[in-house]
Amino acid sequence: MSHEVAGLPEGILGHHFSSLARQNEAMRLGMWLFLATEILLFGGLFCGYAVYRFQFQLAFAECSRHLNLTAGTVNTLLLITSSLTVALAIHFARTNRQRAAVICLVLTILFALGFLGIKAIEYTEHFHERALPGKYYAFEAVKVPGSAMFYSLYFLMTGLHGLHVVIGMSVLAWILWRTVQGRYSSKYYTGLELGGLYWHLVDLIWIFLYPLLYLI
Amino acid sequence: MSESGPSGRAGVALHPGDLHEEHELSAIWYIAVWIALVFFTFLTWFTGKQHLGTWALFIALAIACTKSVLVALIFMHLKDSSGMTRLVFATSLVFVALLLFFTVADVATRFRPATPAGAPFGTERSQPEGLLEHEMPE
Numbered sequence: 156m157s158h159e160v161a162g163l164p165e166g167i168l169g170h171h172f173s174s175l176a177r178q179n180e181a182m183r184l185g186m187w188l189f190l191a192t193e194i195l196l197f198g199g200l201f202c203g204y205a206v207y208r209f210q211f212q213l214a215f216a217e218c219s220r221h222l223n224l225t226a227g228t229v230n231t232l233l234l235i236t237s238s239l240t241v242a243l244a245i246h247f248a249r250t251n252r253q254r255a256a257v258i259c260l261v262l263t264i265l266f267a268l269g270f271l272g273i274k275a276i277e278y279t280e281h282f283h284e285r286a287l288p289g290k291y292y293a294f295e296a297v298k299v300p301g302s303a304m305f306y307s308l309y310f311l312m313t314g315l316h317g318l319h320v321v322i323g324m325s326v327l328a329w330i331l332w333r334t335v336q337g338r339y340s341s342k343y344y345t346g347l348e349l350g351g352l353y354w355h356l357v358d359l360i361w362i363f364l365y366p367l368l369y370l371i
Numbered sequence: 372m373s374e375s376g377p378s379g380r381a382g383v384a385l386h387p388g389d390l391h392e393e394h395e396l397s398a399i400w401y402i403a404v405w406i407a408l409v410f411f412t413f414l415t416w417f418t419g420k421q422h423l424g425t426w427a428l429f430i431a432l433a434i435a436c437t438k439s440v441l442v443a444l445i446f447m448h449l450k451d452s453s454g455m456t457r458l459v460f461a462t463s464l465v466f467v468a469l470l471l472f473f474t475v476a477d478v479a480t481r482f483r484p485a486t487p488a489g490a491p492f493g494t495e496r497s498q499p500e501g502l503l504e505h506e507m508p509e
Contacts, residue, residue: 180453180455183452183453183456184453184455184456184459187456187459187460188459190459190460190463191459191460191462191463192463194463194464194467195463195466195467198463198466198467198470198471199470201467201471202467202470202471202474205471205474205475206474206475206478209475209478209479210478210486210487216422224416224420228412228416231412232409232412235405235408235409235412236405238405238408238442238446239401239402239404239405239446241446242401242404242445242446243398243401246396246398246401300488301487348448351446351447352447355442355443355446355447358442358446359439359442359443362435362438362439362442363432363435363439365412365415365435366415366419366431366432366434366435367431369419370415370416370419370420370427370431371419371427371428
């Protein structure tokens with residue numbers, strides 16, 4: 156149930172929209188509403204973090220110093236750079252340079268894989284040191300009340316964020332396929348733009364997680 | 372993109388400026404923002420390693436907020452977005468701020484027996500001797 160617009164692939168403009176501009180605006184607004192719920196979802200975890208960091212300041216500082224700061228910093232740089240490549244992919248699609256857009260999206264997915272790889276190495280270290288959440292905590296290096304709580308929050312926050320990285324990567328892979336098919340151009344690129352928005356949100360969350368977890 | 376489609380629904384044609392104008396930033400902008408983000412990452416890494424005490428959290432959050440503003444305005448195009456999308460984003464931030472403020476205000480004003488075992492622990496300076504061997508809270 157859609158009508159055609161000159162120069163656009165079939166099926167892009169829904170019949171219930173009077174023009175593509177209105178549809179694009181509705182799509183954008185819908186995406187931002189979804190991002191708002193994501194911010195509130197992570198907001199709950201940040202709130203829990205604030206409470207327990209206030210209660211167990213020493214434990215949080217001690218545990219934070221046992222995290223792999225280099226890994227955290229490299230991951231921050233990877234996510235920031237992947238945000239750049241997504242922004243550039245949208246820019247190139249908008250200016251009808253599909254090949255450049257495809258290269259940027261491939262780079263983004265590679266950066267995301269790099270991020271997950273480094274996170275996996277960190278998690279392996281925690282499991283070997285038994286720096287685990289709640290009652291499974293048996294980390295020899297830090298024995299301060301509240302350190303189990305730090306690792307509970309650490310695994311919850313980085314775990315939920317990691318899940319978002321995986322989802323974002325899958326969305327970007329799908330968008331990459333559609334870019335290869337040539338569906339995005341200066342006439343229509345909203346699908347690509349919305350996938351990019353999701354990826355930037357993943358980056359935004361990490362921008363806060365990095366100093367709060369690694370740099371106490 | 373302000374004309375109606377070829378399906379002839381002329382009655383709903385948009386006026387110029389009805390929806391926000393789509394104009395494209397040059398790629399230099401994105402690269403400039405990326406350089407700023409890398410700079411701020413190293414700045415927060417450097418200041419974080421100094422363990423500046425009371426100010427550490429404030430500085431770290433100030434840098435993180437600056438980075439987020441750059442990402443939201445330029446990468447996420449909030450700079451050129453319609454007022455509606457900005458309002459949605461701002462509203463979510465207001466509610467996270469409310470959540471954080473009232474929860475932290477509650478915890479900060481509790482008397483000691485109402486806090487979890489071993490808390491509040493405070494900083495190293497106020498650390499009473501022997502409390503480190505305290506039983507771990509589950």
